[in-house]
Amino acid sequence: MDESTDGRGLTRWAWVEIDSSAIAYNLRKARNMAGRGGQVMAVVKADAYGHGAEQVSRIALKAGADRLAVAMVAEGVKLRSVGIAAPILCLAEPPITSIPLLVDNRITPTVDTVDFAIALGEAADARGQVAPYHLAINTGMNRIGVMPVDAVPFLRAIDFHRGIQLEGVFTHFATADCPEEWDFRIQLRRFNETIDAIRAAGFNPGIVHAASSPATIRYPEARFDMVRYGISMYGLHSSDVTRSLIELRPAMSVKARVSFVKTPATGEGVSYGMHYRTPGGIQIATLPLGYGDGMARALSGRCHVLINGMRCNQVGNVCMDQMMVEIPGNSPLHPHGPVEIGDEAVIIGRQGDGEIMLDEHADLLGTVTHEVAIHFGQRLQRFYV
Numbered sequence: 001m002d003e004s005t006d007g008r009g010l011t012r013w014a015w016v017e018i019d020s021s022a023i024a025y026n027l028r029k030a031r032n033m034a035g036r037g038g039q040v041m042a043v044v045k046a047d048a049y050g051h052g053a054e055q056v057s058r059i060a061l062k063a064g065a066d067r068l069a070v071a072m073v074a075e076g077v078k079l080r081s082v083g084i085a086a087p088i089l090c091l092a093e094p095p096i097t098s099i100p101l102l103v104d105n106r107i108t109p110t111v112d113t114v115d116f117a118i119a120l121g122e123a124a125d126a127r128g129q130v131a132p133y134h135l136a137i138n139t140g141m142n143r144i145g146v147m148p149v150d151a152v153p154f155l156r157a158i159d160f161h162r163g164i165q166l167e168g169v170f171t172h173f174a175t176a177d178c179p180e181e182w183d184f185r186i187q188l189r190r191f192n193e194t195i196d197a198i199r200a201a202g203f204n205p206g207i208v209h210a211a212s213s214p215a216t217i218r219y220p221e222a223r224f225d226m227v228r229y230g231i232s233m234y235g236l237h238s239s240d241v242t243r244s245l246i247e248l249r250p251a252m253s254v255k256a257r258v259s260f261v262k263t264p265a266t267g268e269g270v271s272y273g274m275h276y277r278t279p280g281g282i283q284i285a286t287l288p289l290g291y292g293d294g295m296a297r298a299l300s301g302r303c304h305v306l307i308n309g310m311r312c313n314q315v316g317n318v319c320m321d322q323m324m325v326e327i328p329g330n331s332p333l334h335p336h337g338p339v340e341i342g343d344e345a346v347i348i349g350r351q352g353d354g355e356i357m358l359d360e361h362a363d364l365l366g367t368v369t370h371e372v373a374i375h376f377g378q379r380l381q382r383f384y385v
């Protein structure tokens with residue numbers, strides 16, 4: 001859900017704030033890295049990693065992105081339906097049955113099977129068009145793409161078709177954000193050899209691209225003609241290896257207001273299962289967001305929330321729509337209590353001198369920031385600030 005006007009907390013005391021200037025700032029860094037003549041593809045799949053695909057696309061294009069990338073045809077169609085005209089690449093070959101929708105909406109597919117390429121050519125030709133496509137090369141991730149040795153035979157098999165036009169050739173690195181560089185080097189070498197072979201066979205590979213965020217930041221030699229910029233545009237790191245190499249501004253904050261407060265007697269349990277028992281004399285504040293909003297239940301009793309400048313322990317099981325927080329006693333150490341209904345809580349973001357980053361949740365959950373951001377972006381209302 002998106003809201004452009006400012007109505008934070010009007011109907012629900014939990015929401016997401018997206019800092020538009022942070023996205024523009026991060027994107028401009030990619031622009032600089034891509035260099036003169038190099039293109040930037042803003043990756044807005046999965047509703048722009050939970051940040052809102054339409055809004056992020058507009059911000060990124062304004063800040064200098066040349067193209068957009070999605071994971072599914074429907075994501076591209078949605079962007080077209082709100083009037084976004086920039087080139088859109090679908091990052092994997094979709095089902096053959098989606099071709100009419102794809103062609104009608106000028107969404108450029110990734111191709112790695114001959115059947116798809118021919119069907120695309122037929123559909124485009126029937127409309128009097130020539131459909132651009134990008135060829136994916138499998139240099140080692142073993143997810144999608146033709147094998148390096150098959151690239152030239154593949155092009156020879158389909159290039160006769162007047163309904164299709166090779167617009168780009170790309171690969172994807174499996175270990176761009178891993179400390180060890182060995183596998184990255186092997187993939188890069190295989191990719192360079194494949195591009196050389198394509199050129200030697202007389203084909204123009206068009207836009208050559210390989211680098212997602214971490215490869216863009218770490219390896220200038222992997223930037224080629226275009227970089228595919230996802231996680232870093234949102235101001236997040238996919239692992240620690242890029243942290244010291246670039247300064248980014250996280251765009252997403254998650255906020256709430258205290259919806260209820262009580263001070264249960266010593267030994268009283270809190271939430272489903274009563275795994276937490278209060279020592280007494282401590283305020284327990286309720287926040288109206290839960291695992292239905294992306295606050296992973298696996299974080300129960302393990303994470304923190306900022307309220308009135310205090311770092312508070314989340315206690316008891318996270319519920320679907322609510323969770324509870326322990327308010328430190330009003331002592332010289334914590335002079336900010338007690339809290340009241342309506343006080344602002346920061347689940348992700350800054351409050352006073354305190355900051356809780358998405359990385360903190362990702363580390364506790366043993367996952368990447370991408371996944372955490374996507375979940376917060378689903379049910380909570382988003383406000384662009």
Ligand SMILES: *Cc1c(COP(=O)(O)O)cnc(C)c1O
Binds near residue numbers: 091172212213229
């Ligand atoms: C998701 C994706 C990207 C973006 O990766 P980030 O690490 O978020 O920058 C780039 N390329 C491909 C093929 C992808 O699937």
